[in-house]
Amino acid sequence: xxxxxxxxxxxxxxxxxxxxxxxxxxxxxxxxxxxxxxxxxxxxxxxxxxxxxxxxxxxxxxxxxxxxxxxxxxxxxxxxxxxxxxxxxxxxxxxxxxxxxxxxxxxxxxxxxxxxxxxxxxxxxxxxxxxxxxxxxxxxxxxxxxxxxxxxxxxxxxxxxxxxxxxxxxxxxxxxxxxxxxxxxxxxxxxxxxxxxxxxxxxxxxxxxxxxxxxxxxxxxxxxxxxxxxxxxxxxxxxxxxxxxxxxxxxxxxxxxxxxxxxxxxxxxxxxxxxxxxxxxxxxxxxxxxxxxxxxxxxxxxxxxxxxxxxxxxxx
Amino acid sequence: xxxxxxxxxxxxxxxxxxxxxxxxxxxxxxxxxxxxxxxxxxxxxxxxxxxxxxxxxxxxxxxxxxxxxxxxxxxxxxxxxxxxxxxxxxxxxxxxxxxxxxxxxxxxxxxxxxxxxxxxxxxxxxxxxxxxxxxxxxxxxxxxxxxxxxxxxxxxxxxxxxxxxxxxxxxxxxxxxxxxxxxxxxxxxxxxxxxxxxxxxxxxxxxxxxxxxxxxxxxxxxxxxxxxxxxxxxxxxxxxxxxxxxxxxxxxxxxxxxxxxxxxxxxxxxxxxxxxxxxxxxxxxxxxxxxxxxxxxxxxxxxxxxxxxxxxxxxxxxxxxxxxxxxxxxxxxxxxxxxxxxxxxxxxxxxxxxxxxxxxxxxxxxxxxxxxxxxxxxxxxxxxxxxxxxxxxxxxxxxxxxxxxxxxxxxxxxxxxxxxx
Numbered sequence: 001x002x003x004x005x006x007x008x009x010x011x012x013x014x015x016x017x018x019x020x021x022x023x024x025x026x027x028x029x030x031x032x033x034x035x036x037x038x039x040x041x042x043x044x045x046x047x048x049x050x051x052x053x054x055x056x057x058x059x060x061x062x063x064x065x066x067x068x069x070x071x072x073x074x075x076x077x078x079x080x081x082x083x084x085x086x087x088x089x090x091x092x093x094x095x096x097x098x099x100x101x102x103x104x105x106x107x108x109x110x111x112x113x114x115x116x117x118x119x120x121x122x123x124x125x126x127x128x129x130x131x132x133x134x135x136x137x138x139x140x141x142x143x144x145x146x147x148x149x150x151x152x153x154x155x156x157x158x159x160x161x162x163x164x165x166x167x168x169x170x171x172x173x174x175x176x177x178x179x180x181x182x183x184x185x186x187x188x189x190x191x192x193x194x195x196x197x198x199x200x201x202x203x204x205x206x207x208x209x210x211x212x213x214x215x216x217x218x219x220x221x222x223x224x225x226x227x228x229x230x231x232x233x234x235x236x237x238x239x240x241x242x243x244x245x246x247x248x249x250x251x252x253x254x255x256x257x258x259x260x261x262x263x264x265x266x267x268x269x270x271x272x273x274x275x276x277x278x279x280x281x282x283x284x285x286x287x288x289x290x291x292x293x294x295x296x297x298x299x300x301x302x303x304x305x306x307x308x309x310x311x312x313x314x315x316x
Numbered sequence: 317x318x319x320x321x322x323x324x325x326x327x328x329x330x331x332x333x334x335x336x337x338x339x340x341x342x343x344x345x346x347x348x349x350x351x352x353x354x355x356x357x358x359x360x361x362x363x364x365x366x367x368x369x370x371x372x373x374x375x376x377x378x379x380x381x382x383x384x385x386x387x388x389x390x391x392x393x394x395x396x397x398x399x400x401x402x403x404x405x406x407x408x409x410x411x412x413x414x415x416x417x418x419x420x421x422x423x424x425x426x427x428x429x430x431x432x433x434x435x436x437x438x439x440x441x442x443x444x445x446x447x448x449x450x451x452x453x454x455x456x457x458x459x460x461x462x463x464x465x466x467x468x469x470x471x472x473x474x475x476x477x478x479x480x481x482x483x484x485x486x487x488x489x490x491x492x493x494x495x496x497x498x499x500x501x502x503x504x505x506x507x508x509x510x511x512x513x514x515x516x517x518x519x520x521x522x523x524x525x526x527x528x529x530x531x532x533x534x535x536x537x538x539x540x541x542x543x544x545x546x547x548x549x550x551x552x553x554x555x556x557x558x559x560x561x562x563x564x565x566x567x568x569x570x571x572x573x574x575x576x577x578x579x580x581x582x583x584x585x586x587x588x589x590x591x592x593x594x595x596x597x598x599x600x601x602x603x604x605x606x607x608x609x610x611x612x613x614x615x616x617x618x619x620x621x622x623x624x625x626x627x628x629x630x631x632x633x634x635x636x637x638x639x640x641x642x643x644x645x646x647x648x649x650x651x652x653x654x655x656x657x658x659x660x661x662x663x664x665x666x667x668x669x670x671x672x673x674x675x676x677x678x679x680x681x682x683x684x685x686x687x688x689x690x691x692x693x694x695x696x697x698x699x700x701x702x703x704x705x706x707x708x709x710x711x712x713x714x715x716x717x718x719x720x721x722x723x724x725x726x727x728x729x730x731x732x733x734x735x736x737x
């Protein structure tokens with residue numbers, strides 16, 4: 001912004017007398033232009049963010065006393081089986097959703113990049129439809145599809161004589177259900193990322209390989225995958241960070257006990273645990289401590305991303 | 317919601333934590349001619365507000381139906397912590413203790429004349445809203461007498477009696493209720509009741525003389541034999557194969573009710589409204605029988621005035637008018653909520669009330685009878701959390717294949733984690 005403005009002023013210099021004053025005004029106006037973002041970010045981003053670290057050190061009752069207790073919330077958290085259960089669920093749901101999602105996206109991107117694909121634009125656009133569907137709508141429809149008594153999926157299973165599966169009430173079932181929703185929502189987005197990256201690979205490379213006798217699998221293995229290496233790492237990292245924050249899906253699937261995602265917290269994720277403690281039990285201090293823990297994990301993964309991507313750049 | 321930026325996520329999770337200093341100051345300062353009222357949704361509060369409006373056309377009432385009783389309590393907590401508070405708010409009995417612990421957030425109703433009307437209300441209901449130094453924080457609007465709603469058509473198909481007196485005679489005790497369930501299951505192959513956690517345990521545990529706290533307000537949930545007995549009944553029902561494994565108020569439960577997947581459901585007085593709206597097509601196919609195991613209470617709500625309310629006087633006038641014995645009797649006639657004022661229990665408007673949705677069952681009489689001889693117990697700040705963990709343990713056995721032999725110990729361990737003692 002600043003650069004653009006000073007270039008503009010150089011292109012059409014104002015009368016010399018007022019030059020200096022205008023220069024100051026212009027320089028300050030640049031800050032005024034960007035101020036709304038930083039003010040809003042400060043109020044709704046930075047302040048709550050910093051305040052969380054502060055609240056995490058208190059036994060904080062929003063309508064009562066706020067007692068400083070040092071690191072007791074963190075000590076409690078490390079000894080809390082509910083925290084570790086939520087962490088385990090988060091990792092499990094992340095693995096179940098990310099691995100198949102990335103593999104599927106890789107194959108789809110390869111297919112969509114094919115030179116002889118008809119209606120390529122239609123297919124490329126339609127994979128993005130789940131991404132623009134609201135999460136709540138997705139969750140409501142999936143819960144109905146996977147319902148124990150009235151679900152389409154269990155009806156199909158019933159046709160081949162399989163007993164109905166209670167997806168929501170069982171640990172693996174609920175994880176699979178949530179992972180399916182996450183996967184359905186994000187595979188199109190990931191596919192397009194891969195596709196964009198693939199399109200920067202000259203088509204002649206694929207053609208040359210084909211002429212040299214490379215089959216589809218070999219072209220996939222030796223051209224597609226290596227040329228996508230950087231973007232694959234990027235998607236692994238972003239979906240890991242996203243996976244740590246899965247919230248709406250578990251909140252909406254167990255309607256009988258939403259805050260714990262079922263009677264035995266079988267699908268309660270870390271963010272849902274944070275929400276339950278903060279806004280179900282109103283233990284703001286403890287909820288904030290969980291938020292701080294979540295923040296540390298996200299920062300660690302982001303740092304890993306930075307290390308890996310700089311190494312890849314160095315390799316080139 | 318899967319946020320892709322760590323900063324955004326941190327902000328989203330924590331943005332609501334700001335501005336949490338409880339407000340100070342006395343309140344008042346409104347025009348006295350209007351007040352804001354937060355209530356639950358789906359309890360037809362508007363009918364009563366309209367009735368008051370007709371009596372007092374000079375008063376403007378802004379009614380907000382916040383959501384479920386839990387959501388209303390959550391919104392109230394947030395508002396008390398630093399937002400705009402209503403002048404009048406409805407608080408469900410289970411949520412009340414957390415507010416009674418912090419009386420500084422509410423107007424002590426004694427300052428407005430609560431002592432004058434105290435005698436109108438059931439003593440044990442009134443006492444639940446009294447804080448440690450005697451502050452009166454709420455006036456009880458209704459109580460939740462207990463009963464069982466059952467489907468006469470499904471009972472007939474299973475060869476069970478359908479007359480409400482004969483059905484009540486089937487189950488003097490909870491064990492007999494479970495046995496009846498087995499008979500039904502044998503005859504029809506279908507589930508008898510919706511779930512063990514709420515339809516059996518939560519009823520039985522509200523029929524005790526001492527629940528999770530002793531009379532002197534000490535935690536006794538782990539040693540109280542009455543709680544253990546109620547829990548064992550819940551486990552027995554869960555493992556008897558007589559439930560359809562649908563937790564109350566979840567979507568499958570609603571669908572199951574509309575489709576007759578279960579024939580009996582425990583019905584505190586406020587549940588009747590739920591059945592009416594959940595399964596309107598089953599009108600006339602229901603009847604109401606006595607609850608097994610004797611008298612008890614589940615639920616009931618209170619009206620309170622936050623300290624920072626702008627129009628506390630107008631709100632109090634509403635309470636005085638609409639929660640008087642006569643006001644509650646009219647409220648019963650409008651929406652079926654059971655009065656908390658025993659003076660009207662013999663009134664013919666209540667004793668003669670019949671509900672066509674439930675085969676003309678005399679709802680007023682059945683529910684007030686269920687309160688007679690009730691042994692009140694103390695409800696403490698952790699009662700709701702303790703009850704939830706017991707419910708979860710039974711639901712786990714019923715729906716997630718949990719081990720019934722370890723359920724009690726699991727529940728105690730989870731309670732200890734949840735409440736820290």
